[in-house]
Amino acid sequence: MDDIVKQALAKWPNVPHCYGWLGLDARGNWYLRDDRTQAAGPFPASKGSLLQHEKLIDFIQRNYESDERGQWFFQNGPQRVYVALEAAPWVWRVSEDLSVRSHTGQAVEPSACLIDEEGRLYLVTPLGLGLVHTQDMGLAAEAVEQGRWTPEPVRAADLPARFGHVMTPGP
Template structure:
């Protein structure tokens, strides 16, 4: 986490969390979701505006992490901006030597290779589970075919429970709010 973010947290410790305003798609791209976008539907059907500013994207990547409930967020100064996930918390880019790099540029080591009912490839790693970027499926196929990454079948709907993440913190927040338990 950036030092400036830590300082803001210390200075303003009680800033309310933000839900629904940021999304991560299945290709590792960030989207800003205003009120109208959110009203049009969940992230998978109503993404919003693609973020293209390199320094903003790098700032988000450096300050991206999960809370104890498996909700992924971007720590924006004193405010947590929870992220709507189209697929998984990580999107993997596979390098020519078959090493992994997350959409945040963080390196990871493969522990398991998983394929879902639609043929999508996921890699469980030392830092978490992620979907392989569509452009890198040919490289991943080399690793699978060579036996380097033996495949296990999985249902996509089982991934959040198995790997402890929440695809839609906003949906969880709405449910908790209706029960009187939002923070």
């Protein structure tokens, strides 16, 4: 967490939390969801505006965490902005050397590999559960073929309870 965020939390500890305004899609993209977007339906059916400002995205990703209930949020100064998830709290990018990084840029080492009923591939890491980015499925297939990862079948609906994350946070 950024020092400036920690200072803001200390200065204003009782700022209300924000729900429904931020979403993370299955490709690691962040979406801002205004009142009109929220009224149109839940994330990801109603996504909102794709964030494209690199410094804002970097700030969100440096201050992205989960609470004790498994709800993921972005600590925006003194305000906690909870994140609606399309697939999982993390989106993994696989490199040519088959190393793995999170959508926030953190290097991780997978400990398990899961495949759901729709063929989506998930990796379990010390950071938690994440979905392999669709553009990296060829590289992921190489890791499976080399025996680095052995996919275990799962139902996507069972993943939040199994890994302790909340798809749509609420108060």
